[in-house]
Amino acid sequence: MERISYTDIPEGLFKNLRAIEDLISNSPLENKLYELIKLRISQKNGCAYCVDMHYKELKHAGETELRLSSLCVWEETPYFSDKERIVLKFAETLTKINNSPIPEEVYTPLLAHFNKTEICYLSLAITQINTWNRLMKVFLFTPGNYKVGDH
Template identity: 40%
Template sequence: MSPRLNYMQQSSDLFKKLSTLSMGVKASGIESGILYLVDIRASQLNGCAFCLDMHIKQAKIGGERELRLHHVAIWRESPLFSERERAALAWTEALTRLGEHGVSDSDYAAALEQFSEKELSDLTFAVGIINLWNRLNIAFRNVPGSLDKAFGLERAELA
């Protein structure tokens, strides 16, 4: 796979704004561990190799255990996730795999059992943003690991 165009350079103003929005979500108060799980799961569902690679490395640097990283794909069967994390992963799947009828009332109610309205709103922004990043990186075929040095991801020591 070879990269197509560099959207970060071609649309630098939009890239900067999306990056700023991403940083705003990280400062929203939702636990960083949950945000890592959201980024990883959406990237798995969308098949975004660049983002999946990056967010696994970020999670490891952030202190996430490797076994939990392996279990994100099987989170429903795994005993390694809290109820709050499970709710975030279910919400991520509901929004990433939007069906013909949108998000069900039961999915919404389940998410509200674990998150306040403000947190659920912030979480929804997080899911929307990672889905946009996934689409950008898939469309323009960014190569996994190609920006590790620029983002300081070599510290994950996963190469």
């Protein structure tokens, strides 16, 4: 099933992507929120490998089964905070971009919870998981093999 194996990937490609991951991980963003973004965007993009990975990471971080199973319908459930809802809406909007800027009704609510530096990190975090999703759609790494702590 795998089109491109880990050993086929050009030297430095994953190393540089991991450097961006480290930058985001060392930012003021909460890790659990970052993982929530990664799982939701991976769901939206249909990336089985990344859904498996970020589901496991969130489980390991203590996320509840109810919230994990409801993330795909987050707008219809009461299980997510206002802050999480604002971030999820922003993440989905930035993932499915069109030829217009992000609407004010999506951007402005972020300011109630984040400063501009944090919004920069949020934006980078969302674009980063989109990059990983797109690579995995090409490489076709096998889902199910990921173990927490394996990166």
